[in-house]
Amino acid sequence: MSQKPEMTPYERLMAAFERRKPDRVPVTPFVREWCVRQAGYKFSEVMTNTEKYVYSQLYSIRKFGYDMVLDLLAVHAESEAMGSKLKIPLDSPPSVDVPAVRDFATDLPKLRVPHPRKDGRLPIILEGTRRLKEAVGGVIPVMGYVQACWRHTCMMRGTERALLDMKKNPEQIKELLDIATDSCIVYGEAVVEAGADLIWVSDPTSSGDMISKKAFEEFVLPFLTRQIKSYKRMGTKVFLHICGNVNDRLEAMASTGCDAISVDEKVDLAKAKSLVGGKVCLMGNVSPGVTLLSKTPKEVEEESRVAIEKAMAGGGFVLAPGCIVPAAVPPENIAAMVSAAQKYGVY
Amino acid sequence: MDIPEKNEILQNLSKCVVDGDEDGAKRWAEEAIRSNVDAYEAIMFGLAEGMKIVSAKYEQGEYYVPEVLLSACAMNVAVDILKPHIKLDKTAKPVKVVLAVAEGDIHDIGKNLVKIMLDSAGFQVIDLGKDVPTTEVVKAIKENEAQVVGMSALMTTTMPSMKKVIEQLTAAGLRDKVKVMIGGAPTSPDYAESIGADRWGKDASSSVSIVKELTAK
Numbered sequence: 327m328s329q330k331p332e333m334t335p336y337e338r339l340m341a342a343f344e345r346r347k348p349d350r351v352p353v354t355p356f357v358r359e360w361c362v363r364q365a366g367y368k369f370s371e372v373m374t375n376t377e378k379y380v381y382s383q384l385y386s387i388r389k390f391g392y393d394m395v396l397d398l399l400a401v402h403a404e405s406e407a408m409g410s411k412l413k414i415p416l417d418s419p420p421s422v423d424v425p426a427v428r429d430f431a432t433d434l435p436k437l438r439v440p441h442p443r444k445d446g447r448l449p450i451i452l453e454g455t456r457r458l459k460e461a462v463g464g465v466i467p468v469m470g471y472v473q474a475c476w477r478h479t480c481m482m483r484g485t486e487r488a489l490l491d492m493k494k495n496p497e498q499i500k501e502l503l504d505i506a507t508d509s510c511i512v513y514g515e516a517v518v519e520a521g522a523d524l525i526w527v528s529d530p531t532s533s534g535d536m537i538s539k540k541a542f543e544e545f546v547l548p549f550l551t552r553q554i555k556s557y558k559r560m561g562t563k564v565f566l567h568i569c570g571n572v573n574d575r576l577e578a579m580a581s582t583g584c585d586a587i588s589v590d591e592k593v594d595l596a597k598a599k600s601l602v603g604g605k606v607c608l609m610g611n612v613s614p615g616v617t618l619l620s621k622t623p624k625e626v627e628e629e630s631r632v633a634i635e636k637a638m639a640g641g642g643f644v645l646a647p648g649c650i651v652p653a654a655v656p657p658e659n660i661a662a663m664v665s666a667a668q669k670y671g672v673y
Numbered sequence: 674m675d676i677p678e679k680n681e682i683l684q685n686l687s688k689c690v691v692d693g694d695e696d697g698a699k700r701w702a703e704e705a706i707r708s709n710v711d712a713y714e715a716i717m718f719g720l721a722e723g724m725k726i727v728s729a730k731y732e733q734g735e736y737y738v739p740e741v742l743l744s745a746c747a748m749n750v751a752v753d754i755l756k757p758h759i760k761l762d763k764t765a766k767p768v769k770v771v772l773a774v775a776e777g778d779i780h781d782i783g784k785n786l787v788k789i790m791l792d793s794a795g796f797q798v799i800d801l802g803k804d805v806p807t808t809e810v811v812k813a814i815k816e817n818e819a820q821v822v823g824m825s826a827l828m829t830t831t832m833p834s835m836k837k838v839i840e841q842l843t844a845a846g847l848r849d850k851v852k853v854m855i856g857g858a859p860t861s862p863d864y865a866e867s868i869g870a871d872r873w874g875k876d877a878s879s880s881v882s883i884v885k886e887l888t889a890k
Contacts, residue, residue: 421804486781490743493693530827535858536738537737537739615829649829650830651829652829
């Protein structure tokens with residue numbers, strides 16, 4: 327038997343996203359603060375320094391040899407560009423301190439879709455995407471990040487208030503969602519233009535741990551579909567990540583038109599594969615908070631092996647953590663995850 | 674003739690909480706005062722009963738966070754009306770619980786729900802809010818002589834700060850004076866054990882029974 331030529335990470339991930347069989351299962355640890363720490367920086371210093379962030383990403387992927395670089399600097403950047411005030415700790419990602427929309431009547435009419443090349447930190451992030459593309463483009467896929475429209479809405483309104491608005495002010499929250507969706511589309515277009523090969527749309531506020539399937543279908547799905555479909559029309563790949571229990575809405579997630587769905591450990595990959603594996607690529611689901619953070623490399627390898635075994639058949643699977651990798655994860659555990667894909671994921 | 678009327682008020686208070694009906698909750702709380710229903714009873718056997726039903730519905734997947742928040746709104750409206758009328762029992766020593774969301778984490782919905790549940794169950798809650806520095810948590814436990822501390826993290830990235838709090842409690846010689854419970858979506862019983870917490874809570878509704886167990890003599 328002749329040995330198949332090894333694919334580049336770009337070819338490998340694209341094959342998986344198109345539900346074809348790559349040479350082996352691609353592996354994509356979602357590293358943000360983790361790679362920043364590996365490179366010896368504090369998170370707050372990379373937030374406004376493209377050079378240092380790009381270096382962190384490149385340092386990490388060259389050392390650990392996984393299959394995607396991530397431009398994940400855009401933590402709430404769209405919401406910040408629209409008026410939400412962030413709190414920026416020294417060495418962890420920022421959070422929204424004061425949301426932009428406190429009063430619908432006075433704040434909604436003032437909202438404008440931000441200009442990606444002018445407003446907030448957006449130009450800095452786009453510069454990062456451009457540089458990552460220059461450095462590895464064509465060989466390693468470059469991921470750009472855009473918030474899901476509902477997450478963006480929560481970051482402009484405050485999550486608790488936005489969830490209550492679903493009950494108390496449904497029309498106003500839908501109007502905010504509509505503006506959020508417009509701005510996610512405009513920003514996404516700039517991310518694609520800057521060179522992103524794929525867009526990560528993430529939403530920690532849409533799972534079954536937060537809202538009912540009915541609320542998901544009424545408030546989130548129509549806007550999310552509009553957002554994702556518009557990216558698809560720009561010719562980019564899209565993966566949708568919703569952390570938490572999404573077992574009852576996997577089919578709805580697949581119906582948005584995304585190429586891949588990324589899930590955490592509350593979803594069984596074998597069940598997800600049989601439910602939506604014919605429509606989308608699946609990504610998951612090594613536990614970042616428990617396994618990667620506090621178990622041994624051997625246990626990481628075993629959990630990775632099980633995930634691969636459940637979902638690799640026929641292609642269309644990417645080994646990934648269930649969410650962002652915490653900064654304190656030991657490097658050996660990331661190495662163990664990568665080697666598990668090489669060891670058990672060969673087609 | 675007094676009894677059925679009182680029951681009717683309690684039942685309606687409970688129902689308004691379950692339905693998330695703020696106007697109704699306000700009306701029935703005022704009715705309770707007018708009819709001389711004991712304010713403490715109105716909270717414990719009316720509103721808190723309603724909240725228990727809400728928790729059960731949440732646990733069974735019938736209610737989600739927006740529904741629970743709406744119920745909490747109704748409950749808060751009524752509690753505000755009733756609280757000034759509670760006759761304080763000066764002999765009882767309340768169990769003090771310090772609550773905090775992990776440093777770096779601003780996801781406080783779960784913690785707020787825990788606060789409402791514990792409040793309504795009669796515990797004295799010292800709520801430190803969200804993104805609380807580890808040293809502040811330790812300080813509050815010490816100053817208040819709290820019997821229990823509850824911490825939550827909703828991000829994998831902020832979980833480790835709960836471990837830091839426990840380490841600082843040990844270093845300060847306070848670890849055996851306070852019970853530690855943790856929760857939050859990315860946490861697990863395994864994780865709680867690995868950082869040396871006493872208990873892990875699946876969701877807000879389990880917090881009341883956990884605090885009761887932890888403080889049972």
